[in-house]
Amino acid sequence: MGTKSFFIDTTKCTACRACQVACKQWNELDTEKTTNRGTYQNPPDLSPKTYTLVRFTETLEDGRMKWYFFKDQCRHCISPPCLIEADNQKAADAIIQDETGAVVYDPEKTKKLNFQTIKESCPYNIPRVNPKTKTIAKCTMCYDRVTNGLLPACVKACPPGAMQFGEREEMLKIAKERVAALKSLYPEARILDEEEVSVFYLIVDKPALYQLAERKDAPSLLALGSLFKPLSMLGIGAALLCQLPSLRQRVVKED
Ligand code: SF4
Ligand code: SF4
Known part of the structure; x- marks a missing residue:
């Protein structure tokens, strides 16, 4: 795909x-x-x-x-700064990028991330934390639908x-x-x-x-992107995606 x-x-x-x-x-x-x-x-x-x-x-x-x-x-950044930040925090399996390019958070594993630095890493101010459970959440690109052809x-x-x-x-x-x-x-x-x-x-x-800030040219995206080759990130992501059983369990039906 x-x-x-x-x-x-x-x-x-x-x-x-x-x-x-x-x-x-x-x-x-x-x-x-x-x-x-x-x-x-x-x-x-x-x-x-x-x-x-x-x-x-x-x-x-x-x-x-x-x-x-x-x-x-x-x-769903091509070289996602949030994923790179998770890797910096030695929690690379908390945020993965699958073969479609979707950037997906594993709720349980995001609990071990420092939310503030994850949030600050995002050029678009997207990730949000649940103050009670400490899980971090955002759009999944509906990867569970997309990988089933929806x-x-x-x-x-x-x-x-x-x-x-x-x-x-x-x-x-x-x-x-x-x-x-x-x-x-x-x-x-x-x-x-x-x-x-x-x-x-x-x-x-x-x-x-x-309601969009004029973005300063984001060195985080451009410079960090060159450090992490997108294709190798996709490979890592594809492998790690298999470790997301809780996200994969849903039976996808056309609605
Ligand atoms: S959360 Fe932000 S940094 Fe991460 S993929 Fe989405 S827009 Fe990019
Ligand atoms: S419906 Fe799916 S793709 Fe659309 S914003 Fe929600 S999670 Fe993201």
Whole structure:
């Protein structure tokens, strides 16, 4: 099985949040108690119970309200800084990368990691810790569905087709074609960090409008990536994946 990628076209997202619900259903994640904060962004942030979240940003443009939507989740980095940090902590089996490129955390083994440094290693502020169990969690790329020939639950659930999933080269081609088609209408249309991640986001305005910090050029990704050859990481990941029986036990049925 080749390396897989998402293409997430923010111009097609209607913020229905079907992806959030599908993710919770598939991963059997609890709901969260929230309060009205004057925004539709709910829950307010990612958490050990929320692997994906549609971020809402409201702005005024020429006196008219404008919305920006961004479905946040793990980017499944090609050379994942979180995995490298786990290795630095002598816990390389806590975070693995499988043959699809999915970066998967073993909940029990993440208990021995220093959460703060794992969190700081992530350029996208993704991992979250359960304060009671000390397990660290995030999006799994639905690797248990994908390795059984199914789409990730969030992709399958998206009514406007804002998300696609498939072979990396194919997704990249579709993403680039879409950018080209949008350029006359949106001169700032671009794909974010496509060389470094497996989740290609198409945005058409400044990253801050999508609640994204302008990334300093991440030496952690580029420099560390050259220290760890992605293919050897995939090999290690494939071997270690066999050691995740608790994650593998689920019987995958088409829903
Ligand atoms: S986005 Fe963060 S959590 Fe996901 S693979 Fe990259 S470093 Fe790890
Ligand atoms: S790929 Fe799976 S785990 Fe990741 S956000 Fe989508 S539904 Fe959730």
